[in-house]
Amino acid sequence: MAKRSTGLRVLGTTVAAVGIVAGAIAVVTAVATAFATVVFARKVVTPQAKRDDDVRIVGVDLAAGRITLAASDESRMHGRYGLWFEGDSGHARLADVDEERGGVVIRGIDAVDYGRLDRARRGRIDGWYFLGPWELDLPYRDVVVQTPLGPAPAWSVPAAAPTDRWVVQVHGRGAKRHEALRAVPPVHEAGWNSLLISYRNDGEAPESADRRYGLGGTEWEDVVAAVRFATARGAREIVLMGWSMGGMIALQAVLRSEEAREHLVGVVLDSPAVDWVDILRFQGTALGLPAGLGDLVAGVLGAPVGVGLTGAAAPIDLVALDLVARSGELATPMLLMHSTDDGFVPIDGSRRLAASRPDLVQFEEFTGARHTKLWNHDPERWTRLITAWLATRSGGAPADAAGEGDAEIVG
Known part of the structure; x- marks a missing residue:
């Protein structure tokens, strides 16, 4: 009987020890997951001062x-x-x-x-093959767009002949307006003016108080300011072109601002961010992080407590930014280009956006191109698509006003 009691005590002690170890592992895992979630969430909204030489x-x-x-x-x-x-x-x-x-x-x-x-x-x-508009052998102007946060530099490249048609270029996350220089030649060939803008926290435009990305939820105001700049200079037909997060920003401007929609005749999207939750899941998996971490990051970004953890001025409701969920509110023709091999922003969101609005979206899939590098990979097709699509947006003969800026023409 004594031996049996001793055995039971040993068994009980072992079970208790296993329980303690399991509990400790669960706590450590929970802490590690919480830490990884906060680090990931903070990285998503924090502009990167320096890129890695990888x-x-x-x-x-x-x-x-x-x-x-x-x-x-x-x-x-x-x-x-x-x-x-x-x-x-x-x-x-x-x-x-x-x-x-x-x-x-x-x-x-x-x-x-x-x-x-x-x-x-x-x-x-x-993908920044060009360092500035001076390399395109086209006249251009250094101009300033007055945004809600202050003056933001931009490049204005006029069409060869006077016109009231403007394409406003919105670069992506971690990039600058240089990213959009690849689009200037086809836009110019199609007979449109180009305006390549900067926006808050991109390293050129004024910073917001929190110095954090709004993932489209705040930057759209700077796009509206750019539209105002163009219309003040005679623009009557405007196309917004967004790259990566710039696509999200451009469409948020369309959804939230009547002023942005007034003269809007189209939107061009290159590798756009369409669904942030989907993107966070994809990137978390690519980084080898636990499954479901992307959803946790989305929760942190959207919660009041996330403000203190990420440094953002206000919670970011990623569900409200979901362009597929809000596609029924869109009424503007779109050219949407994305690569199956993007590697950073999954093509799934673009496919779902195109499927939800086939009446508006001309969807063009590329293969082999990495994120926002469609021009680099297949410049002939990319250029042809933009030039041809812009031709379908032109509503008439060029107007007399050419969108003259106040700054000196250079080049």
Whole structure:
């Protein structure tokens, strides 16, 4: 009997110990999940001051015009790209892939704009092939858009002939107006003026008090200010073009502002952010984070307590920003372009938006292009689509007013 009692005590102690360990693991897991959720949520709304050099440069042969990079999804992308290297101290332009072998990718070098590429060991590739409008061989103006937070710099590129048609370009998260320079030639060819804007917290426009992204929920006011700028200079037909988060911002302006809709004749979307909850789930999985973390991040961003945790001035209701859920409120024709291989913003949201409004949306799927790099991957198709679609938006002969700005024409 004594032995049996002893055995029961041992068993009870073991069960208790297991319970304590299991409880401790559960607590640690909960704490780790909560920490990861807050870090992720804060990262989503915080502008990144400096981008990571995530591509290793194996070798450079300037005489042959070739560069060897460690193989990765970024380095093996086909097409032409910009290469920032050594902490943005230099910039070069990469030609297409020559070959891939032995864990490296060899590409051509179109140009080295500045910096010592021959000494560089790391860099990052992006779609900003052009550094400024002066490289497009078109007249342009440096202008200022008066936003609710103050003056924001912009570039205005007039059409070849006077016209009252304007395309307002809205760049994406973590980018600047340079991102939209790729669209200027087809817009110009179609006979439209271009206005490439900056907006709050993008590193050029005035900062908001909290210095945080609103993920479209605050930035749309700056797009309305840009529309006001264009209409004050004679615009009577306006197309908004948004890249990535810029697509969300542009459509939030359409949904929330009668002023933005007054002269709106179309919207062009390149790799747009359509459903933030879906995007957070996708990115959480890509980072190897626990399943369901994206939904937790959405909850933090939308909760009052999230204000203190993320530094945002107010909760961000991601459900209210869902463009698919609000697609019934849209009434403007759209050209929507997205890649199945985006890698950052899943194409699912774009597909659902297109399916919900087939009467409005011309949906064009690309394959092989990474996020906002459709032009880089297939410039001929991308350019042709924009030029042709803008032709369908033109309502008549160009007006006498050309949208003259106050700033000096440069170039």
